[in-house]
Amino acid sequence: MKKFNFIYGAVAAVALIFASCSNEQPKFDDADAFVAFTKSAVSIDEIGGSVEVPVLLTSLGGLEEVEGVSVGTVGISVDPSSTAVKGVHYEIEGTGNLSFTKDAPTQTIKVKILDNDQFTGDVKLVLTFNNVIGKFNEGKNNTCTITIVDDEHPLGFLLGSYACQGESNFGGTVEDVITIVKDEKDINTVWIGNMVPGGTSKKVYGIVNEDKTEIKIPVAQTIATSSSYPSILLNAFAYPEYDAIEAGGNITAYIVEEDGQIYIVIRDFYGSQVFDASGASLGWLELLLGSVWTKQ
Numbered sequence: 001m002k003k004f005n006f007i008y009g010a011v012a013a014v015a016l017i018f019a020s021c022s023n024e025q026p027k028f029d030d031a032d033a034f035v036a037f038t039k040s041a042v043s044i045d046e047i048g049g050s051v052e053v054p055v056l057l058t059s060l061g062g063l064e065e066v067e068g069v070s071v072g073t074v075g076i077s078v079d080p081s082s083t084a085v086k087g088v089h090y091e092i093e094g095t096g097n098l099s100f101t102k103d104a105p106t107q108t109i110k111v112k113i114l115d116n117d118q119f120t121g122d123v124k125l126v127l128t129f130n131n132v133i134g135k136f137n138e139g140k141n142n143t144c145t146i147t148i149v150d151d152e153h154p155l156g157f158l159l160g161s162y163a164c165q166g167e168s169n170f171g172g173t174v175e176d177v178i179t180i181v182k183d184e185k186d187i188n189t190v191w192i193g194n195m196v197p198g199g200t201s202k203k204v205y206g207i208v209n210e211d212k213t214e215i216k217i218p219v220a221q222t223i224a225t226s227s228s229y230p231s232i233l234l235n236a237f238a239y240p241e242y243d244a245i246e247a248g249g250n251i252t253a254y255i256v257e258e259d260g261q262i263y264i265v266i267r268d269f270y271g272s273q274v275f276d277a278s279g280a281s282l283g284w285l286e287l288l289l290g291s292v293w294t295k296q
Helices: none
Strands: 034-037 041-045 050-058 072-078 090-092 097-100 106-113 123-134 143-149 160-168 173-182 189-193 204-208 214-218 221-224 231-238 250-258 261-266 269-275 281-295
Touching (some): 034 123, 041 050, 050 072, 050 143, 097 106, 106 123, 204 221
Parallel strands (some): 041 143
Antiparallel strands (some): 034 050, 050 106, 072 097, 072 123, 123 143, 160 173, 160 281, 173 189, 189 204, 214 250, 221 231, 231 269, 250 261, 269 281
């Protein structure tokens, strides 16, 4: 049985600095009034139905007006940088023009999301202002990007959160939550968060095979960073002989489905190995003797 060194991390003391603050509110007059999207980005699943995007008129006194008469209007248009296609991915409900009054300074633009049965990848709908009419300016937050998340991703069954359970080489059971998310460009690549509980601060990637039965996770990826250590890498020992997996090799994670439940099973020993500036090993932050992940 191989013996492995364990590194005990030092805990740094954190000083709290308290700053005094004033209760005075910022002051500006109606000449500084502006309209702006309340959010610059929104994400919605393709099956989400619709999304409402608020636009706020900000002014100190609500602007002078004749009662019930609009103080101004704003047109909403689709920016040419959008990858979403009208009639395929979305429809904008109404005229796309928003009218503001003193008593109704917030208006919304409603976007209907269209579902389909084809995987086209995530698309973005970028809304922007046009034809601003009134005694107010266009605010800095003058665009809102709606990301429409495709629900037909071929790895959709695999993505999500997992309850991880494994045995530490240094004693005791390790339990934590691991996440698997898609890659934005490659449909066969996934990113794994918290793969080594207690030894992870960065996601590592894996490649799913064509049969969707295995994830190959390259070793020697940076899995954590620390001001104390020049390099912390994901490394492993291959089942069943547990010889070290050299750079260029992979950890094998098996995808298992039983009665509709997804499990990830890793038989290799793997963990976060620490190196000094010369590349010499200083030991392990954590080393798991295999693990099982259960999708939540």
